[in-house]
Amino acid sequence: MMRRSNLRGIGQRCFLLFWEKKTLSDAGVLLETSLRAKQLECPPSVRYYHQITKTKHQKISHPSFEPFSSPSFSSLNSSSSSSKMGIIDWYLRKLESHPVLTKSISSSFIFIAADLTSQMITLEPSGSFDLKRILRMAMYGLLILGPAQHMWFNFMSKVLPKRDVASTLKKILMGQAIFGPTVNSVFFSYNAALQGESGPEIVARLKRDLIPTLLRGAIYWPICDFLTFKFLAVHLQPLANSSFAYIWTIYLTYMANLKGVRTA
Known part of the structure; x- marks a missing residue:
């Protein structure tokens, strides 16, 4: 013993x-x-x-013994995160396979949302949504702004491929000097023409609305452009530009749908 x-x-x-x-x-x-x-x-x-x-x-x-784990909560988190990643992956694949169409459709949906918001702000209690106006905004984003953004950002990436501060500032200046005045002029002219305004009326509208719009845009867009050009890849820049344009387009659609200027 x-x-x-x-x-x-x-x-x-x-x-x-x-x-x-x-x-x-x-x-x-x-x-x-x-x-x-x-x-x-x-x-x-x-x-x-x-x-x-x-x-x-x-x-x-034992590797499978987890006394403080919650299988149901973990599986719920993983399924939701995988669903979000699935949507992002799907969108990125569409950007690769159909870049112009994907950017155009994205721009169109953002213009629809922005115009709906703009109408809700100015809508009278007994009023109703202007469906023709919403359609005009959707077609502008789909047929004009989407392709224009694709060509502009690809052009800028070739002319100024770097993302340093100096190149980014040059892109911002070019956007304010070339892209902004061009797309805003086209936007006001396109919207006025579809509302039945004549050539002289369109010119009078541009004289009245274009300069104030560009001056306000010079305050808003440089910050947005800096974030876009500095931190995002070129294939994501049109989406970011359209996303920033959501707030801007609320103002823009309001200006574009003001009553036209009477000409003598």
């Missing part, structure tokens, strides 16, 4: 190992090694303690 002093000494060493933040298996290994070294017969109580130690260690070290 094992002496009580030997058993007490082994137990103390096991307790010290556990107290020093070592694993329970280390204490079990020490116990088994000590017993074999002394060629002592292990009592049933010690064998039972060692078996419990091995079982606990196996449960703790």
